[in-house]
Amino acid sequence: MIITQKKPIEEVMAMVGDAKTVAIVGCNSCATACQTGGQPQIDELTKVLEAAGKKVVATTICDYCCMNLGVKSKMKAINAANPDVVVCMSCGDGVQCVAKNANNKPVYPSNNTMYLGEAVRFGVWEESCRFCGQCVLGSTGAICPITQCAKSLVNGPCGGQKNGKCEVNPENPCAWIKIYERLNATGELDKLSKTREDKGYGDFAYPRTISLRGK
Numbered sequence: 001m002i003i004t005q006k007k008p009i010e011e012v013m014a015m016v017g018d019a020k021t022v023a024i025v026g027c028n029s030c031a032t033a034c035q036t037g038g039q040p041q042i043d044e045l046t047k048v049l050e051a052a053g054k055k056v057v058a059t060t061i062c063d064y065c066c067m068n069l070g071v072k073s074k075m076k077a078i079n080a081a082n083p084d085v086v087v088c089m090s091c092g093d094g095v096q097c098v099a100k101n102a103n104n105k106p107v108y109p110s111n112n113t114m115y116l117g118e119a120v121r122f123g124v125w126e127e128s129c130r131f132c133g134q135c136v137l138g139s140t141g142a143i144c145p146i147t148q149c150a151k152s153l154v155n156g157p158c159g160g161q162k163n164g165k166c167e168v169n170p171e172n173p174c175a176w177i178k179i180y181e182r183l184n185a186t187g188e189l190d191k192l193s194k195t196r197e198d199k200g201y202g203d204f205a206y207p208r209t210i211s212l213r214g215k
């Protein structure tokens with residue numbers, strides 16, 4: 001899931017500025033799970049805005065703020081309320097999708113978008129993928145070296161580990177020791193002797209679009 005964190009409320013209020021009326025859009029997917037964009041967070045932000053003299057004229061929760069069709073439908077009620085500004089409590093992707101459907105009203109993010117991560121237990125999310133676009137998990141024991149190695153090394157360790165811990169982030173295990181142990185357990189140590197290609201980050205031209213409909 002996309003992991004988000006709340007921005008400091010002062011930053012949100014600075015964006016809202018002198019606006020008198022505000023609408024709030026939450027997201028029923030990742031942001032709800034991260035407790036940054038569900039109904040409790042909408043209620044909390046509503047109280048803060050109203051305490052500051054703003055009028056919250058409409059709120060809604062999209063199933064996924066990153067899915068244009070659903071957002072378009074939910075934004076009808078928001079646009080009908082004609083707010084001065086909209087605060088979107090989703091990831092950055094959702095904020096951009098909501099803004100496209102906000103009748104040219106300013107749309108402000110209440111969250112910082114952190115990473116693609118795994119919910120390892122309630123309230124704890126570990127970073128797991130950086131969307132590199134050239135996944136190497138098939139040769140690394142399904143442990144991501146781009147994300148879990150502090151130097152994003154794809155062809156083995158830097159040699160700086162101490163007692164199995166990363167030299168850059170000593171609280172973390174060395175990713176390449178984990179990869180070795182996983183490949184050993186799965187009987188795939190031969191994969192360590194194969195060189196992985198340079199990631200070729202320069203090959204991308206942003207923004208990328210993936211379509212199943214052809215051109």
Ligand code: SF4
Pocket residue numbers: 128129130131132133134135136137144145146147
């Ligand atoms: S190698 Fe890592 S960063 Fe790249 S796509 Fe796979 S999991 Fe994501």
Ligand code: SF4
Pocket residue numbers: 148149150151152153156157158159160161165166167168169173174175176177
């Ligand atoms: S100690 Fe391990 S995880 Fe840390 S930078 Fe070196 S190879 Fe990567």
